[in-house]
Amino acid sequence: MGDLLATEREIAEQAGTKLGLRFDKSVVRLVEGLKTSLAAVVPDGEAVIVTVTAPIKLRAKTGAVLDSLVRQGLVEDERFDTIHGNQIRLRRLTGLSPQKPKVLGFVHNPEMDAGVILALAEAWLRARA
Secondary structure: OOOOOHHHHHHHHOOOOOEEOOOOHHHHHHHHHHHHHHOOOOOOOEEEEEEEEEOOOHHHHHHHHHHHHHHHHOOOOOOEEEEEEEEEEEEEEOOOOOOOOOEEEEEEEOOHHHHHHHHHHHHHHOOOO
């Protein structure tokens, strides 16, 4: 299986700036789990970008809550919340090519503004035809 976080890594590299992103084993498990479980839930032409502050205190429980929030449907285009002590943000995008990734996940250091990460990820998704 290829690197399921390849898109996230590419966005980080193209940003050319320190984003405070984490790619350790726990992060990979969380993001890969979300991508796998939500691939069929997010409609074609849409994407959900997730940010979580590090360190992830309860990875499995945090992942389950994030999964549930996306499955319930995001009423608004962006949601801020705290899950098990971690700040999270979810952003729903519409009007994308069906070939775009449906779920992107980023775990970042607390001092980094998640809004910057979301904006970079959204720009990356919208720029790729």
